Amino acid sequence: MRIGELAEFAGVSPCALRNHESTGLICSERAADGYRVGDAGTAVRVRNIRHLLGAGFTLADVQCFRGCLDGDMTTAPPSPEGLRVARERLAVIDARIAAQTAARDRLVRALETVPAASGSRG
Numbered sequence: 001m002r003i004g005e006l007a008e009f010a011g012v013s014p015c016a017l018r019n020h021e022s023t024g025l026i027c028s029e030r031a032a033d034g035y036r037v038g039d040a041g042t043a044v045r046v047r048n049i050r051h052l053l054g055a056g057f058t059l060a061d062v063q064c065f066r067g068c069l070d071g072d073m074t075t076a077p078p079s080p081e082g083l084r085v086a087r088e089r090l091a092v093i094d095a096r097i098a099a100q101t102a103a104r105d106r107l108v109r110a111l112e113t114v115p116a117a118s119g120s121r122g
Contacts, residue, residue, distance in 0.1 A: 002031075021036075025062060026049075
């Protein structure tokens, strides 16, 4: 199937497919007419990549999962490297949440000191 069809089938944009291809996460071939083509197996791989990205991993992180992108990632046993990367990514996400929570708390405290009538001027 052509890349546009593959993108629709996998639920991503053709631009995302080109990005995944440029990072080596997926491969396509050129048909005789010059169009890039992929197969349904590539769609599984793309969906797994999108699943990992949606879980907070980066494209660089996804590289360590290359060996299991073609199957059912939800039932595959985790690799030591995959667990290491997941723990690192979780620490980054936790740090971001803590920073956002601290910023929110500072804003709440600042707003608590503002008289109610003066809040309309921005």
